[in-house]
Each structure stands twice: as structure tokens, then as C-alpha cells.
Amino acid sequence: MCVHFTLGANKQMKKTILITGAGTGIGKDSAFALARRGHNVIATTETEEQSLNLKEEIKSANIDLNVFKFDITNKKDHQKIENYNLDVLINNAGIGESGSLAEIDINKVRHNFEVNVFCSFEISQLVLKKMFDKKEGTIIFISSLAGKITMPFLGPYCMSKFALSSGAEAMRSEIHRVHKNIHVSIIEPGGYHTGFNQKNIAKKYVWMDEKSVFYPIIDQIKAKEDRQFKLTESKSTASIVGKIVKAAEAKKPKLRYSAPWWQAFGIQLLRMFGK
Numbered sequence: 001m002c003v004h005f006t007l008g009a010n011k012q013m014k015k016t017i018l019i020t021g022a023g024t025g026i027g028k029d030s031a032f033a034l035a036r037r038g039h040n041v042i043a044t045t046e047t048e049e050q051s052l053n054l055k056e057e058i059k060s061a062n063i064d065l066n067v068f069k070f071d072i073t074n075k076k077d078h079q080k081i082e083n084y085n086l087d088v089l090i091n092n093a094g095i096g097e098s099g100s101l102a103e104i105d106i107n108k109v110r111h112n113f114e115v116n117v118f119c120s121f122e123i124s125q126l127v128l129k130k131m132f133d134k135k136e137g138t139i140i141f142i143s144s145l146a147g148k149i150t151m152p153f154l155g156p157y158c159m160s161k162f163a164l165s166s167g168a169e170a171m172r173s174e175i176h177r178v179h180k181n182i183h184v185s186i187i188e189p190g191g192y193h194t195g196f197n198q199k200n201i202a203k204k205y206v207w208m209d210e211k212s213v214f215y216p217i218i219d220q221i222k223a224k225e226d227r228q229f230k231l232t233e234s235k236s237t238a239s240i241v242g243k244i245v246k247a248a249e250a251k252k253p254k255l256r257y258s259a260p261w262w263q264a265f266g267i268q269l270l271r272m273f274g275k
């Protein structure tokens with residue numbers, strides 16, 4: 001579902017914005033929303049197939065986007081953006097791994113960190129070179145409310161988001177010591193019905209088979225996850241896309257933006273009571 005923002009950006013506010021992982025979900029909806037507001041948006045995708053699909057979709061929607069394949073784990077792809085002079089980088093590309101941390105192949109956890117954390121910071125360092133030269137710009141990391149409170153059997157994903165948020169906060173504080181007009185912000189989406197959560201939780205059932213110590217309660221785990229996501233997932237991405245737009249357009253964006261508000265509030269309460 002694409003989100004429509006009818007209010008256009010002021011001409012003086014027009015920015016060049018690159019967003020990774022824009023082929024689907026929140027990334028795609030944010031790219032569309034920012035383009036509709038008059039920004040020069042570069043919407044990148046993990047695969048060529050996603051890129052072709054997105055190009056067809058923007059034709060139908062009559063939206064002006066610069067679209068190309070940009071796999072953040074591919075060093076050759078990094079060269080594609082070396083000469084871009086960006087005002088805003090939105091690190092949205094990410095993956096999820098799930099399963100018991102007592103049993104999961106650590107290489108799966110390592111890859112989750114490689115994509116969600118290491119590659120996101122590597123791309124940010126690349127973009128920051130030109131931002132340092134002009135002494136302004138914004139780096140946005142799409143983290144998660146799962147980066148504040150962990151969920152059973154989603155440990156690999158939650159761990160990566162905890163690390164991402166921690167690193168982004170440190171980067172913001174460090175940069176502000178030398179450049180007050182270069183900002184780093186964290187976006188914390190809660191549950192949205194984009195298909196990402198279902199894809200993530202399904203991964204563990206490929207290997208948590210009869211050999212797993214958790215196999216006797218697999219049906220209970222599946223039923224609980226199904227109930228949880230049915231109760232919490234928002235059908236529209238509008239609330240979180242609004243936060244991304246706000247952070248991208250702000251002269252002095254805040255450190256954190258979260259949505260939906262009720263999920264963010266609930267997690268804050270849980271943390272206050274020692275969760």
C-alpha cells in the first residue's frame with residue numbers, strides 16, 4: 001500500500017534523498033511519499049527484479065523516482081553512489097533472522113549483523129565524506145521497536161536492531177562535536193503488515209525440526225506468534241512513513257522517531273517496569 005502525502009515540500013526544502021531497500025514495504029512507501037512532496041528521491045533496491053518492478057509501478061503512479069539496483073552487501077554496487085551529493089541518506093535495507101539462539105547457526109546471526117549493522121554504517125561512512133565537505137546533511141537509520149525490547153525466537157533480528165540503534169546514537173553524538181548541521185536520526189517502526197514479519201518468523205521453521213529441543217512446543221510458538229502479529233500489526237504504513245518524512249525534512253531532526261504511537265508507548269512502559 002502506497003501512502004499519499006498531498007502537501008508538497010517548499011522549494012527551498014527540496015532535498016536529494018537516497019533510500020536503500022525501497023523495493024517493498026516501508027522503504028517503497030517512504031520513497032513515494034518523499035517524491036510526491038517534491039524531493040529528488042533515489043530509490044534503490046536489492047535486486048534487478050525489484051528495480052524493474054518498481055520502475056513499472058512508478059510509471060503507473062506517475063511519480064518521478066531515480067531507481068536502480070543497489071545491494072548494500074555488494075562492494076561493486078557501492079561505487080554507484082560514490083559521486084552522489086546527498087542531503088539525506090535513509091538506511092532502510094535490512095533482513096531478519098529468527099530462531100532459538102541456543103541452536104541457530106551463528107553464521108545466520110553474523111549475516112543478519114552484516115546486512116543490518118555493518119553494511120548500513122559502511123554506506124553511511126561513504127555518504128558522510130561529502131556531507132563533511134559541505135558541513136550539512138542527515139543520516140537516517142531505520143531500526144525497530146524490537147531494538148528496544150527483545151522477542152523470543154526473534155533474537156538475531158532484535159540483537160541487530162539494538163546494535164544499530166546504539167551505533168547510530170553514538171555516531172550522532174560524535175558528529176555533533178565537530179559539525180552541528182550534520183544529523184543522525186533513528187526511526188523505530190513497530191509492527192506493520194508489509195509481509196516482512198511473516199517472512200522473518202517463518203525462516204526458523206526450516207531448521208527447527210525434530211532435532212530441535214523446542215520441537216515439542218513448535219505449534220505453541222507458531223500460534224502465539226500468529227496471535228501477536230494479528231493483534232499488533234498496522235495495516236497502513238502511514239504513521240511510520242510520516243515520521244520518516246518528518247526526519248528527512250527537518251533542519252534539526254530528533255534522535256528518535258517511533259510509530260505507531262501506542263506500540264511505542266507500550267514498550268516505554270515495559271522498559272520503565274524493568275522489562
